[in-house]
Amino acid sequence: MRAIDHLATTPWIHDHALSKRVVDAVSGGVVRFINGEILTLAESRRLVGVEYLKTLPYVDAERIGSDGKSFGGFLTLYALIHAPDVFRCGVAGSGPTDWSYYDTIYTERYMNTPAANPEGYAASELVSRAGDIGAAPLIIHGLADTNVHLKNSVAFIQALEKADKPFLFVPLPGEDHHYEGDGLATALSQSTAYSGGRWGNNSPRRNIRRPREVTAMSEGIGDRYLRETKYHPERMLGRDLDWAAKPSAYKEYPSSRRVELPAPVPRREADLHRVLLARSSVRDYSGEPLSLADLSYLLWACAGIRRVAQGYAFRTSPSAGALYPIETYAVANNVRGLEPGLYHYAVRAHALEELRLGDLRLETARAALYQGICADAAAVLVWTAVFERSKWKYEQRGYRYVFMDAGHMCENLYLVATGQGLGVCAVGALFDDELNALLGVDGVEESAIYMAAVGHPLRKGKE
Numbered sequence: 036m037r038a039i040d041h042l043a044t045t046p047w048i049h050d051h052a053l054s055k056r057v058v059d060a061v062s063g064g065v066v067r068f069i070n071g072e073i074l075t076l077a078e079s080r081r082l083v084g085v086e087y088l089k090t091l092p093y094v095d096a097e098r099i100g101s102d103g104k105s106f107g108g109f110l111t112l113y114a115l116i117h118a119p120d121v122f123r124c125g126v127a128g129s130g131p132t133d134w135s136y137y138d139t140i141y142t143e144r145y146m147n148t149p150a151a152n153p154e155g156y157a158a159s160e161l162v163s164r165a166g167d168i169g170a171a172p173l174i175i176h177g178l179a180d181t182n183v184h185l186k187n188s189v190a191f192i193q194a195l196e197k198a199d200k201p202f203l204f205v206p207l208p209g210e211d212h213h214y215e216g217d218g219l220a221t222a223l224s225q226s227t228a229y230s231g232g233r234w235g236n237n238s239p240r241r242n243i244r245r246p247r248e249v250t251a252m253s254e255g256i257g258d259r260y261l262r263e264t265k266y267h268p269e270r271m272l273g274r275d276l277d278w279a280a281k282p283s284a285y286k287e288y289p290s291s292r293r294v295e296l297p298a299p300v301p302r303r304e305a306d307l308h309r310v311l312l313a314r315s316s317v318r319d320y321s322g323e324p325l326s327l328a329d330l331s332y333l334l335w336a337c338a339g340i341r342r343v344a345q346g347y348a349f350r351t352s353p354s355a356g357a358l359y360p361i362e363t364y365a366v367a368n369n370v371r372g373l374e375p376g377l378y379h380y381a382v383r384a385h386a387l388e389e390l391r392l393g394d395l396r397l398e399t400a401r402a403a404l405y406q407g408i409c410a411d412a413a414a415v416l417v418w419t420a421v422f423e424r425s426k427w428k429y430e431q432r433g434y435r436y437v438f439m440d441a442g443h444m445c446e447n448l449y450l451v452a453t454g455q456g457l458g459v460c461a462v463g464a465l466f467d468d469e470l471n472a473l474l475g476v477d478g479v480e481e482s483a484i485y486m487a488a489v490g491h492p493l494r495k496g497k498e
């Protein structure tokens with residue numbers, strides 16, 4: 036491979052990339068200056084470090100970071116900008132961020148002068164690309180650095196601030212390019228704490244005390260998700276949808292026994308304003324069975340079809356893009372006319388599909404963090420998400436909509452149940468794997484995300 040040849044034959048690369056620590060060598064593969072040329076990430080990523088590291092049994096491919104000082108600091112920032120999906124965190128110590136800031140002899144040996152090689156300098160410059168950074172970096176710089184001037188980190192930090200990108204900066208007072216003593220101790224402890232913070236509680240270093248500012252600045256997976264799935268007015272180019280690959284909005288169990296549900300009609304009319312005033316989460320149930328008619332109306336009210344128009348079957352709850360990623364299951368504990376067990380709501384047929392019979396009260400309560408309401412309620416609805424339905428159109432941003440959709444469905448359930456004199460309690464505290472196992476879904480393509488207990492409320496004084 037071309038770049039491996041470079042690697043073997045260019046002593047400069049050996050000095051400046053491979054002799055560093057392993058993680059640094061990984062980022063060392065990301066970019067190299069060779070006669071003013073920059074090897075792009077796409078060319079070089081496949082050949083060095085990362086791909087190899089990923090093959091090792093003790094390496095978590097999702098948690099690869101880069102840590103480097105001086106040239107390694109530059110490489111780290113470069114990696115976070117150009118390979119945000121590969122490098123999940125980075126510690127950049129005293130790195131150049133624009134080679135035109137750096138001393139002439141060193142840089143010009145490889146890069147020529149800025150006047151003679153404007154493209155090389157522009158392509159390697161990081162400041163103007165700070166807004167593209169993935170993970171929030173930890174930047175460390177000696178305030179008395181006469182080699183890589185502080186200006187490099189400051190210019191980059193200013194650009195990060197302008198782009199509203201999180202970062203952590205640890206200045207080392209009195210230190211030059213070679214940290215020593217207290218400065219070195221600070222740099223090492225801060226970078227250790229930083230990676231501990233980045234990897235969360237699963238980090239093998241979780242016992243290390245984190246300095247206050249690291250805790251405040253450390254970014255979790257949720258923060259990153261929100262940041263990386265933002266819409267930006269300047270980046271809304273759109274994308275052609277592959278209509279042939281559009282996932283079906285209906286899951287069905289053709290080999291299951293079907294239980295027809297009565298037509299979904301309310302037992303009584305309800306005034307919306309009164310319902311809003313009366314709605315509250317109900318956790319005490321009378322033990323009276325739910326009628327099949329009530330269950331039918333509740334299922335329809337949160338997940339049923341209300342109108343078919345222009346080829347779309349619109350449902351009672353709104354859904355982003357009318358993609359309807361949520362499936363509804365019902366655990367019948369005490370429903371008149373229905374054997375206790377687990378059922379799936381077949382939306383198109385407005386019917387239940389029998390998945391498993393038996394008393395599932397204990398199992399359901401256990402999957403809901405042992406919340407007794409799931410055993411006491413006459414029925415428990417469980418909502419799963421079939422993520423691909425949303426991701427087909429919205430990609431990673433689709434996860435946001437999936438959870439919103441489930442929220443709308445549960446609110447419909449709350450309101451309609453209240454109007455019918457029934458009680459509901461939403462349940463978000465659940466053991467995902469246990470609940471998925473109960474439903475028989477894989478937890479990847481389809482995963483349980485939300486539940487609700489339903490039953491007749493226990494009227495005060497009627498215990």
Ligand SMILES: Cc1cc2nc3c(=O)[nH]c(=O)nc-3n(C[C@H](O)[C@H](O)[C@H](O)COP(=O)(O)O)c2cc1C
Pocket residue numbers: 314315316317318406460461462463464465
């Ligand atoms: C997303 C979500 C998850 C919830 N999870 C639970 C739960 O696991 N257990 C529970 O008893 N209540 C749960 N609730 C109910 C809330 O505690 C309740 O809505 C809140 O206290 C406000 O009370 P209200 O619903 O009576 O207005 C949840 C509510 C929501 C919206």
